[in-house]
Amino acid sequence: MDSAADLEKIKECGVVGSGGAGFPTHVKLKAEVGTFIVNAAECEPLLHKDKELLKNYPDKIIDGLKTAMELVGAYEGIIGIKGKYKDVIDLLKPLLPHGVRIHPMRDFYPAGDEFTMVYEITGKVIPPGGLPLAVGVVVSNVETLYHIGLQKPVVSKFLTVAGYLENPVTFEVPVGVTIREVLYGAGVERPDDKTVLLGGAMMGKVAENLDTPVTKTLGGIIVLPVDHPLALKYTRTSGSSIRVGKAGCDQCSFCTELCPRYLLGHPLKPHIAMRSLVFNRQGTDPHMGSLYCCECNLCSLYACPEDLDPKLVCAESKKAIFDSGMRPENLGSPEAHPLVNERRAPLSRLMRKIGLHELTNKGPLTPYPIPVLKVTIPLSQHIGAPCEPVVVQGSQVVKGDLIGRVPEGKLGAPVHSSIDGMVSKVTKSAIVIERF
Numbered sequence: 240m241d242s243a244a245d246l247e248k249i250k251e252c253g254v255v256g257s258g259g260a261g262f263p264t265h266v267k268l269k270a271e272v273g274t275f276i277v278n279a280a281e282c283e284p285l286l287h288k289d290k291e292l293l294k295n296y297p298d299k300i301i302d303g304l305k306t307a308m309e310l311v312g313a314y315e316g317i318i319g320i321k322g323k324y325k326d327v328i329d330l331l332k333p334l335l336p337h338g339v340r341i342h343p344m345r346d347f348y349p350a351g352d353e354f355t356m357v358y359e360i361t362g363k364v365i366p367p368g369g370l371p372l373a374v375g376v377v378v379s380n381v382e383t384l385y386h387i388g389l390q391k392p393v394v395s396k397f398l399t400v401a402g403y404l405e406n407p408v409t410f411e412v413p414v415g416v417t418i419r420e421v422l423y424g425a426g427v428e429r430p431d432d433k434t435v436l437l438g439g440a441m442m443g444k445v446a447e448n449l450d451t452p453v454t455k456t457l458g459g460i461i462v463l464p465v466d467h468p469l470a471l472k473y474t475r476t477s478g479s480s481i482r483v484g485k486a487g488c489d490q491c492s493f494c495t496e497l498c499p500r501y502l503l504g505h506p507l508k509p510h511i512a513m514r515s516l517v518f519n520r521q522g523t524d525p526h527m528g529s530l531y532c533c534e535c536n537l538c539s540l541y542a543c544p545e546d547l548d549p550k551l552v553c554a555e556s557k558k559a560i561f562d563s564g565m566r567p568e569n570l571g572s573p574e575a576h577p578l579v580n581e582r583r584a585p586l587s588r589l590m591r592k593i594g595l596h597e598l599t600n601k602g603p604l605t606p607y608p609i610p611v612l613k614v615t616i617p618l619s620q621h622i623g624a625p626c627e628p629v630v631v632q633g634s635q636v637v638k639g640d641l642i643g644r645v646p647e648g649k650l651g652a653p654v655h656s657s658i659d660g661m662v663s664k665v666t667k668s669a670i671v672i673e674r675f
C-alpha cells in the first residue's frame with residue numbers, strides 16, 4: 240500500500256492513541272520526523288497489558304511499527320521498555336527490523352510520561368507546551384501499533400484488572416462492555432463494595448458509575464478496599480484537600496524538587512501553587528507554571544511529607560487558567576535539571592509509599608470468560624468531534640461494522656460495532672447494541 244492508502248486505512252479503522260486522550264492516529268502520522276519511539280514503559284504500578292501484548296502479538300506490533308515509521312519517514316525506531324522485562328526484550332530482539340532497537344529503561348515513575356521518555360531516550364527536552372514533534376520525535380504506544388498492524392476496525396480493548404483481587408488478569412474485551420462486567424469477569428463478586436480506579440493507581444479516576452462502558456482508551460482497572468489508604472486519598476473531597484493544604488504546607492518544596500516536569504526544566508513549581516492558597520483559592524492568582532503539569536500525581540502521592548495534594552492545586556489552577564482563555568505558550572527548549580537522573584522515583588519505593596507493596600505485578604492475558612450480550616459504544620472516544628450515528632434503532636450489525644462516522648471536515652475517529660447484534664438505542668452520545 241502507498242502512504243495515502245495506509246493513512247486512509249488507519250483512519251477507517253478508527254485507530255486512536257490508546258494510552259491517553261485518544262488522539263486520532265491518522266492525523267499524528269502525517270508528521271515528518273527522524274525518530275519514532277514506542278512507549279512500552281508502562282510505569283503505572285500493577286499495569287502491564289502492553290507487556291502482554293508484546294508477548295502475545297509481537298509480529299503485529301512490529302508490522303504496525305514498520306508502517307508508522309514509513310509514514311513519518313523515521314530512520315530509527317526505538318522501543319522504550321523497562322529493562323526488568325527481560326523475557327519480553329529477549330523475545331523481541333530477533334524480530335526487530337533494520338533501524339529498530341530497544342532502549343531498556345530504569346524502573347521508575349513516570350517513565351512512560353511522553354516528555355520524560357523522550358528525554359531518557361534522546362537526551363532532548365520537549366519544550367513546555369510543546370509536542371515531541373518539536374524535537375523531531377513521534378511517540379506511539381504499543382496497543383496503537385498493534386491496531387495499525389492488524390488493519391481491522393478497533394472493536395476491542397486490552398486492559399489489566401489488578402489490585403486487591405484473587406487473580407489479577409489482563410483481558411481483551413469488546414469496546415462498550417461495562418466496567419462492572421469486566422470486574423465480574425475478573426472474579427470481583429461485589430464491585431460496589433470496592434473503590435475502583437479507572438486508568439491506574441497514580442493517574443486513575445474513581446469510577447463513579449460501574450455501568451459506564453469501556454472505551455478505546457482505558458488501560459487498566461485497580462480494585463481497592465474502600466478503607467485502603469490510597470482509596471481514602473482518592474475519595475477525599477477537593478474542598479477538604481484545599482483547606483488542609485492552606486494550613487499544612489510548610490513550603491519544604493519537596494513536591495517541586497521531585498516533579499518530573501520541573502526536573503526537565505519546565506517552569507512548574509507545585510510548592511508555589513500551594514503558596515498561592517494562603518492568599519486565595521487558586522483561580523484568582525493561579526501559578527502559571529501549572530499549565531505544564533501532566534497530573535502524574537507524584538507530588539501528592541510520593542513527594543509530600545505532609546500528605547497534601549499539590550497535584551490537585553495544580554490541576555485546579557490549570558483549569559482556572561484555561562477557563563480564563565489563556566493557553567500554554569511554547570517557551571523554547573529548556574535545560575534539564577542537573578540532578579534529573581538522581582531524583583527519579585523508583586517504582587518499588589513508590590509502591591511502598593502508596594501501600595501497594597504487598598501486591599505483585601502479575602495477570603497474564605486470559606480470554607474474557609463471560610458472554611457479552613450488550614454493548615454501549617460512546618460516540619466520542621477520542622480528541623475531536625463526536626461521531627454521527629450511521630445506524631438507527633433496529634439496524635442489524637456485525638462486529639466491525641461502521642456505526643458512527645466523523646463529521647465532514649472535523650477531527651475525529653469513526654466507531655464500529657464490537658459485537659454482532661441489533662441496535663436497540665441511539666442517543667446523541669452512544670449507540671447500544673444487543674446480541675440477537
Ligand code: SF4
Nearest residue numbers: 488490491492494543
Ligand atoms: S511537599 Fe507538601 S509540604 Fe512541602 S511544599 Fe510541597 S505541598 Fe507543601
Ligand code: SF4
Nearest residue numbers: 498532533535536538
Ligand atoms: S502532578 Fe505534581 S509532580 Fe506531576 S507534573 Fe504536576 S506538579 Fe509535577
